[in-house]
Amino acid sequence: MKRIILETDSKKDLLLITELAERLKIKYKIEPFKVKVSKKEYNLFLDKGVDISNFGNPSRWQRKVRKDRKII
Known part of the structure; x- marks a missing residue:
């Protein structure tokens, strides 16, 4: 089994996708996106980058987790 995850804000696109899934007899489930973030906030987050210093x-x-493989 394979899974495809699609996200859209457009009700029109959602309707087209569900119609296609039904036509192809593909199971689908529509779930609301749980985190609401404005595009401005999202872009600010991307512009700042992600702090990985910690x-x-x-x-x-990787060496610790993959003891079964030799990592150079």
């Missing part, structure tokens, strides 16, 4: 050394973490 995550430590990713290479060390």
Whole structure:
């Protein structure tokens, strides 16, 4: 089984997608998006980037997690 996740704000697009799914006899489920963020807030978040300074050394973490594989 494969899953495709589509997001839209347009009711017209949602209607087209559900009609296509029904025509192709594909199961679908419509769920509301749980987090409401304005486009302005979202763009500000992307512009700032994501602070990963508290995550430590990713290479060390990978070595620890993947002991079964040799990571250079």
